[in-house]
Amino acid sequence: MMYGILALIIIFACAGLIVMFGLIPGLRNTTYLRSIPAFERLRRALGESVEKGTRLHVSLGKSSLIQSTNTSALVGLTALEHVSLYSGTSDRPPIVSSGDGGLALLSQDAQRAAYRISDALESYNPDRAMMTGPTPFSYIAGALPLTDIENISAHILLGNFGPEVVLLTESGEMLSAYTFAGSDSLPAQAALYASAQEPLLGEELYAVPAYLECGRLHIASLMVQDILRWTVIVTLAAGAVLKLAGIL
Amino acid sequence: MRAPLSTAIAIAAGIVVLLGYFLPVPELKMIRSMLIDWAVIVAGIAGLIAIIHLVKVHIKKLSSEQNRDYYSLITLIAFFFTLAAGLLLSPSDQRFQQVVTSIQVPVEASLMGVLAISLTYASIRLFQRRKGWMPIIFAVSAVVFLILASGFLSIADQVPLVKTLMSALNMLPVAGARGILLGIALGSLTTGLRILLAADRPYSG
Numbered sequence: 001m002m003y004g005i006l007a008l009i010i011i012f013a014c015a016g017l018i019v020m021f022g023l024i025p026g027l028r029n030t031t032y033l034r035s036i037p038a039f040e041r042l043r044r045a046l047g048e049s050v051e052k053g054t055r056l057h058v059s060l061g062k063s064s065l066i067q068s069t070n071t072s073a074l075v076g077l078t079a080l081e082h083v084s085l086y087s088g089t090s091d092r093p094p095i096v097s098s099g100d101g102g103l104a105l106l107s108q109d110a111q112r113a114a115y116r117i118s119d120a121l122e123s124y125n126p127d128r129a130m131m132t133g134p135t136p137f138s139y140i141a142g143a144l145p146l147t148d149i150e151n152i153s154a155h156i157l158l159g160n161f162g163p164e165v166v167l168l169t170e171s172g173e174m175l176s177a178y179t180f181a182g183s184d185s186l187p188a189q190a191a192l193y194a195s196a197q198e199p200l201l202g203e204e205l206y207a208v209p210a211y212l213e214c215g216r217l218h219i220a221s222l223m224v225q226d227i228l229r230w231t232v233i234v235t236l237a238a239g240a241v242l243k244l245a246g247i248l
Numbered sequence: 249m250r251a252p253l254s255t256a257i258a259i260a261a262g263i264v265v266l267l268g269y270f271l272p273v274p275e276l277k278m279i280r281s282m283l284i285d286w287a288v289i290v291a292g293i294a295g296l297i298a299i300i301h302l303v304k305v306h307i308k309k310l311s312s313e314q315n316r317d318y319y320s321l322i323t324l325i326a327f328f329f330t331l332a333a334g335l336l337l338s339p340s341d342q343r344f345q346q347v348v349t350s351i352q353v354p355v356e357a358s359l360m361g362v363l364a365i366s367l368t369y370a371s372i373r374l375f376q377r378r379k380g381w382m383p384i385i386f387a388v389s390a391v392v393f394l395i396l397a398s399g400f401l402s403i404a405d406q407v408p409l410v411k412t413l414m415s416a417l418n419m420l421p422v423a424g425a426r427g428i429l430l431g432i433a434l435g436s437l438t439t440g441l442r443i444l445l446a447a448d449r450p451y452s453g
Contacts, residue, residue: 004270101295206435217447
């Protein structure tokens with residue numbers, strides 16, 4: 001009971017901090033964020049895709065919405081909406097693949113929202129976002145032909161993957177496409193570090209919406225994440241010192 | 249405001265599930281489990297809709313005038329054959345399971361083989377792509393931990409110094425993985441809070 005209440009206090013305190021930091025004037029300015037070259041190159045790849053009339057491929061992983069690993073896909077969905085807003089009205093709008101039915105429907109919704117905001121709802125095509133397969137390998141195998149057929153210049157892979165994601169990044173590499181990838185899964189992170197051009201490690205994945213300038217609450221949540229990280233570091237260090245001193 | 253009704257439902261459901269998880273109030277727990285049951289049903293139906301959509305996309309690809317994709321025909325034949333067999337025999341039928349796994353397992357095993365080669369090739373190319381110390385550290389640590397995990401050095405366990413050194417080395421990836429997982433957990437927490445605060449609304453299309 002006590003631990004439950006303590007956990008709720010921490011969660012609501014974090015929510016309060018996100019709202020509070022979100023009220024800071026000028027927070028939208030990305031000077032609050034440290035420079036990560038991967039995001040600079042992602043922005044460049046988005047611009048080049050619109051200029052050259054090539055397509056972007058966004059892949060959201062295989063996590064079901066009722067699994068605890070779905071937060072990485074939620075980050076992917078926010079990024080997808082922004083990417084679709086940026087390049088949705090171009091000649092070749094982004095295509096989306098996922099390995100779960102719920103994610104596929106949400107990816108269609110995210111794209112639809114981008115078209116609605118751009119006042120171009122008549123150009124929206126739900127067939128550009130689909131579940132390519134329900135199992136990890138069938139999902140990747142289903143997404144592979146897209147890289148061949150659709151003249152894709154950049155792959156944005158954000159979600160829960162297994163090491164089989166290497167097949168997708170290698171396919172992109174063979175066609176000289178740019179690959180930007182992040183996952184919450186440790187085996188996928190190791191595989192992406194070796195195969196993707198721009199891999200995101202650890203919590204960098206959760207910074208994607210803030211770096212894509214999706215909104216002030218995204219930057220605020222990143223600031224709260226930093227506070228939490230330092231709290232955990234200090235607590236762990238203090239615990240180790242107290243254990244060594246024989247107090248704990 | 250975008251999709252006010254969907255946003256209100258998402259926030260209310262999220263808060264009730266959160267409270268039901270942490271507070272031992274029977275009414276909250278009951279509502280929480282009911283909401284989760286609904287979510288499971290919705291996820292199942294979403295899977296069904298996504299499969300129907302996938303079939304529709306493949307039919308479109310096959311009937312397209314330009315860039316007709318004949319591989320879609322194989323996908324459709326395999327899909328309808330599996331569907332018909334599943335409906336006639338039921339998914340729990342031994343013969344049905346044997347046919348499906350006899351095809352699926354070898355295909356996935358061959359993909360695993362391709363994956364192993366792709367990973368090796370990507371690891372070699374890592375040195376071209378990334379300059380500096382990180383690729384070297386990555387490669388050396390991969391080799392060291394492969395040797396340690398193989399059990400090849402277990403004969404040296406009788407030497408106390410080697411045993412201590414090996415257990416210290418074995419702790420390094422565990423510590424690193426915990427560090428990364430802690431970061432992911434904190435990221436997941438703030439992402440969940442953004443949904444509760446309606447900063448992220450992937451359902452607002």
